[in-house]
Amino acid sequence: xxxxxxxxxxxVDLDRxxxxxxxxxxxxxxxxxxPTPLEAGPEKGLTPLSVYRVxxxxxxxxxxxxxxxxxxxxxxxxPCVRVCPQxxxxxxxxxxxxxxxxxxCLGCRYCMTACPYHARYFNWWTPVWPASxxxxxxxxxxxxxxxxxxxxxxxxxxxxRAEDRAAAEGRRELEEGEMVPACAEVCPRGAIHFGDLAxxxxxxxxLAAGPRAFRLLxxxxxxxxxxxxxxxxxxxxxxxxxxxxxxKETADDxx
Amino acid sequence: MTSxxxxxxxxxxxxxxxxxxxxxxxxxxxxxxxxQVLVEGLHRxxxxxxxxxxxxxxxxxxxxxxxxxxxxxxxxxxxxxxKEMRSVIHLAVVVGFLCYSGAIGxxxxxxxxxxxxxxxxxxxxxxxxxAEVTFCLTCYLAVLLVEVVPIVLRxxxxxxxxxxxxxxxxxxxxxxxLAVLGATLSFFHQxxxxxxxxxxxxxxxxxxxxxxxxxxxxxxxxxxxVAVGPAFLVTVVRMAQGVTRRRLVPGEALDRLARLSxxxxxxxxxxxxxxxxxxxxxxVPQAELHPAxxxxxxxxxxxxxxxEFLVLGLLPAxxxxxxxxxxxxxxxxxxxxxxxxxxxVNRLVATLxxxxxxxxxxEISWQYTPSWQEVAAFAAVVAYAVIAxxxxxxxLPLFPAERNLNPSRxx
Amino acid sequence: xxxxxxxFSWTAGHVIFVAFFISAILVVAGYAAFSILRAHHDQxxxxxxxxxxxxxxxxxxxxxxxxxxxLDREGDARLCHRGFDCEGCERHQQLATESExxxxxxxxxxxxxxxxxxxxxxxxxxxxxxxxxxxVFPDALARRILHGCRVEPAATDDDSLARGDAVFRVESDRxxxxxxxPVEGEVVGVHERDGxxxxxxxxxxxxxxxxxxxxxxxxxxxxxxELRLVQRAMSPGEAAPTLADGGEIREDLVRVTPDVDWDxxxxxxxxxV
Numbered sequence: 027x028x029x030x031x032x033x034x035x036x037x038v039d040l041d042r043x044x045x046x047x048x049x050x051x052x053x054x055x056x057x058x059x060x061p062t063p064l065e066a067g068p069e070k071g072l073t074p075l076s077v078y079r080v081x082x083x084x085x086x087x088x089x090x091x092x093x094x095x096x097x098x099x100x101x102x103x104x105p106c107v108r109v110c111p112q113x114x115x116x117x118x119x120x121x122x123x124x125x126x127x128x129x130x131c132l133g134c135r136y137c138m139t140a141c142p143y144h145a146r147y148f149n150w151w152t153p154v155w156p157a158s159x160x161x162x163x164x165x166x167x168x169x170x171x172x173x174x175x176x177x178x179x180x181x182x183x184x185x186x187r188a189e190d191r192a193a194a195e196g197r198r199e200l201e202e203g204e205m206v207p208a209c210a211e212v213c214p215r216g217a218i219h220f221g222d223l224a225x226x227x228x229x230x231x232x233l234a235a236g237p238r239a240f241r242l243l244x245x246x247x248x249x250x251x252x253x254x255x256x257x258x259x260x261x262x263x264x265x266x267x268x269x270x271x272x273x274k275e276t277a278d279d280x281x
Numbered sequence: 282m283t284s285x286x287x288x289x290x291x292x293x294x295x296x297x298x299x300x301x302x303x304x305x306x307x308x309x310x311x312x313x314x315x316x317q318v319l320v321e322g323l324h325r326x327x328x329x330x331x332x333x334x335x336x337x338x339x340x341x342x343x344x345x346x347x348x349x350x351x352x353x354x355x356x357x358x359x360x361x362x363x364k365e366m367r368s369v370i371h372l373a374v375v376v377g378f379l380c381y382s383g384a385i386g387x388x389x390x391x392x393x394x395x396x397x398x399x400x401x402x403x404x405x406x407x408x409x410x411x412a413e414v415t416f417c418l419t420c421y422l423a424v425l426l427v428e429v430v431p432i433v434l435r436x437x438x439x440x441x442x443x444x445x446x447x448x449x450x451x452x453x454x455x456x457x458x459l460a461v462l463g464a465t466l467s468f469f470h471q472x473x474x475x476x477x478x479x480x481x482x483x484x485x486x487x488x489x490x491x492x493x494x495x496x497x498x499x500x501x502x503x504x505x506x507v508a509v510g511p512a513f514l515v516t517v518v519r520m521a522q523g524v525t526r527r528r529l530v531p532g533e534a535l536d537r538l539a540r541l542s543x544x545x546x547x548x549x550x551x552x553x554x555x556x557x558x559x560x561x562x563x564x565v566p567q568a569e570l571h572p573a574x575x576x577x578x579x580x581x582x583x584x585x586x587x588x589e590f591l592v593l594g595l596l597p598a599x600x601x602x603x604x605x606x607x608x609x610x611x612x613x614x615x616x617x618x619x620x621x622x623x624x625x626v627n628r629l630v631a632t633l634x635x636x637x638x639x640x641x642x643x644e645i646s647w648q649y650t651p652s653w654q655e656v657a658a659f660a661a662v663v664a665y666a667v668i669a670x671x672x673x674x675x676x677l678p679l680f681p682a683e684r685n686l687n688p689s690r691x692x
Numbered sequence: 693x694x695x696x697x698x699x700f701s702w703t704a705g706h707v708i709f710v711a712f713f714i715s716a717i718l719v720v721a722g723y724a725a726f727s728i729l730r731a732h733h734d735q736x737x738x739x740x741x742x743x744x745x746x747x748x749x750x751x752x753x754x755x756x757x758x759x760x761x762x763l764d765r766e767g768d769a770r771l772c773h774r775g776f777d778c779e780g781c782e783r784h785q786q787l788a789t790e791s792e793x794x795x796x797x798x799x800x801x802x803x804x805x806x807x808x809x810x811x812x813x814x815x816x817x818x819x820x821x822x823x824x825x826x827x828v829f830p831d832a833l834a835r836r837i838l839h840g841c842r843v844e845p846a847a848t849d850d851d852s853l854a855r856g857d858a859v860f861r862v863e864s865d866r867x868x869x870x871x872x873x874p875v876e877g878e879v880v881g882v883h884e885r886d887g888x889x890x891x892x893x894x895x896x897x898x899x900x901x902x903x904x905x906x907x908x909x910x911x912x913x914x915x916x917x918e919l920r921l922v923q924r925a926m927s928p929g930e931a932a933p934t935l936a937d938g939g940e941i942r943e944d945l946v947r948v949t950p951d952v953d954w955d956x957x958x959x960x961x962x963x964x965v
Binding site for chain 2: 700703705706708709710712713716717719720721723724726727728730731734735740741743744746747750751752753754755861866867868870924925952953955956957960965
Binding site for chain 2: 063065066067069070071078080093095103105108109110111112113114130131132133134135136138139140141142143144146147148149150151152171172173174175242243245246247248264265266
């Protein structure tokens with residue numbers, strides 16, 4: 027990380043998440059994601075936020091966890107930033123947010139190869155909205171074209187709006203809760219939190235430093251910001267080597 | 282060999298057109314597929330958000346490796362001054378040009394926004410291997426173009442124009458400059474193609490430790506390309522000899538290329554073996570994984586290692602290096618083809634196996650089967666190369682030794 | 693990339709990258725431009741022909757490059773690597789003896805070697821006609837193999853001919869064929885002889901100094917070796933030459949042997965591959 031004092035990110039409580047998928051829908055609406063063509067399967071769908079259902083079996087029985095996966099906002103050697111040939115991925119040094127510059131994206135999809143979370147999605151189709159649905163487009167979020175990669179950018183439009191409001195009030199810093207991404211706003215069980223994970227005085231920062239916190243694939247050195255919470259030990263190990271070998275988990279993408 | 286084939290006389294125009302027709306059809310279908318993808322979108326392929334790279338990237342990596350015979354031949358001919366190479370240098374340059382231009386053609390269809398291709402030059406990320414590939418490929422294609430021009434200018438009708446003939450001769454005079462530049466550029470772009478995967482720190486299957494500035498796959502791709510380039514040339518010559526039913530290159534030249542390829546392949550396999558051992562014993566455990574896991578996802582089983590190292594690696598390398606006495610050159614051709622196949626498997630593993638492996642254990646394994654558009658575009662590149670080589674053989678002195686080997690004889 | 697692009701800043705990596713890329717492009721573009729400029733310069737100083745000749749010579753099959761001192765040898769003969777420029781050749785200086793002059797024309801399979809003519813290995817003859825002028829004409833074998841072809845002069849009055857320049861041009865199925873000038877000099881006239889063009893040239897150097905030209909007995913031996921090539925080309929498969937002793941090459945040889953690849957043979961005999 028650079029000399030930034032902030033590290034914006036999400037904290038997702040897997041003990042609360044019931045896989046309803048409201049976050050996925052809210053994300054799509056907020057970010058002007060076009061309706062998926064009928065012929066698109068899960069492989070080609072554009073879901074900046076995907077929810078996985080993971081089923082665990084052991085001698086004590088069967089347990090299920092729902093795992094929302096979005097861009098993990100990696101900080102160390104951010105894989106997509108390193109590999110993009112034309113600097114179409116940007117890391118904000120002040121907030122640590124990883125953004126996709128869609129106007130610069132060539133669509134080579136090298137970043138998608140590099141991302142271990144499969145949190146990047148390609149616009150395989152030209153986005154098309156039925157005439158009435160165009161009224162739902164948010165003017166704060168640019169519409170992307172066919173052939174570019176996109177991902178979760180922590181609701182950049184909302185962030186911009188919050189910063190504009192704060193600036194109008196003469197503040198440089200956002201207050202806690204002033205900026206809420208669409209997924210966190212809509213989650214009926216309050217499983218998603220947003221904030222400055224580096225600030226232990228915020229709720230998100232406190233949760234991220236708590237005993238239930240873990241990060242996916244941290245051992246690969248990506249230093250993801252997105253933090254997951256679970257009291258279940260098997261959930262905290264879902265990205266581990268022994269899990270690969272035991273193959274006791276089955277999963278599907280519910281979003 | 283009948284008398285017709287023992288002269289330079291080419292087949293009749295009718296027969297030539299009949300030869301070209303199926304290839305033209307394949308090319309046409311591939312062009313149609315490419316245009317369809319450009320117009321309608323990449324959803325027409327079977328690539329997806331997991332298999333962001335597919336058949337086309339595999340094709341690009343493979344034909345660029347095979348086309349390395351061009352810069353290898355340039356070095357052998359103009360720098361090391363191997364006399365035998367004069368009989369294949371024209372072919373090597375033409376094949377190289379076709380390989381690289383074909384790769385770039387496919388790349389322009391493969392990217393989502395081909396009109397933004399210049400962005401890489403305008404907003405370069407100097408840390409990105411793909412930026413390095415783009416820069417070096419562009420420069421090297423320019424080198425190949427300048428190397429191909431004198432060959433084209435040797436068409437008899439063009440040579441009839443004195444100015445044209447003089448330009449061609451002058452372009453050819455200082456080829457050593459382009460040979461050295463081409464070798465330098467090829468070193469970087471072949472290596473960068475390997476580095477594409479080696480830098481993927483978050484993909485333990487592909488990631489490799491660094492040596493100097495680059496991951497070890499950088500150097501392995503260079504060595505493997507240098508090794509397989511001559512073998513591919515041998516393969517192309519034999520195919521051309523089979524189709525034209527005449528000798529085009531002295532057997533001694535092909536033998537020397539084969540031995541060189543065999544030697545370099547052995548060096549490559551040694552380096553790759555060391556690299557694989559380091560990967561197995563250090564890199565993979567550091568990622569908290571067990572190597573066996575990588576080979577549990579069909580169709581990518583441990584048979585791939587056997588195929589790459591042994592069947593399509595060590596065996597053809599030894600055969601090329603030490604062709605047993607009394608064995609025909611047919612087996613040498615088989616070994617050359619197998620060597621090319623081994624490098625193709627290596628590129629396939631780097632591209633598709635890397636993407637096939639789940640990165641999160643709870644992800645479902647997806648399969649990938651190329652769509653007809655992808656296969657058609659792949660086939661179109663092959664057809665393009667065959668058509669262009671056929672035209673070059675018909676109209677240009679593609680094989681300078683052909684006259685020596687086919688003195689005019691009556692029927 | 694340039695200043696003005698949002699948040700761009702030059703780093704050592706950028707400098708190295710861009711420097712390398714621009715250097716490579718400059719080398720390629722510079723090489724191409726330099727070659728074109730050099731070609732233009734060659735044209736202006738009359739060196740284009742020689743450059744082209746050396747390139748052509750490299751493309752000749754080895755059977756066409758046999759040293760003039762080994763023309764009698766069949767197979768494994770020593771090859772010339774100097775483009776038949778015998779003047780500076782050490783071996784020629786060691787082996788050159790005055791070729792036995794001919795007192796009368798010698799006929800080899802119906803083709804005459806004249807006592808007053810000198811022969812270039814590209815099958816043109818040089819015959820002194822006036823004090824300082826020579827007549828250049830296709831030799832007898834060339835006339836046979838070009839029978840039925842349209843032969844045109846490739847140079848006109850006042851043209852300056854250098855080594856490698858063409859004196860005659862023939863249109864063939866595979867494209868134009870050139871007969872190269874046997875001597876350097878200025879063209880003073882073009883006329884017709886026996887239905888074919890002939891050139892009168894004022895050579896820059898006396899004929900006696902034109903060491904690459906063959907004459908007398910050496911020319912006879914050379915013609916015999918050329919005819920062996922022709923006979924091999926006319927023989928089926930691997931059979932030995934079949935022209936019997938005393939047999940003559942017909943004037944319409946090309947017409948009566950359509951199966952022979954005359955285009956290839958002409959290119960190789962006339963040294964214009």
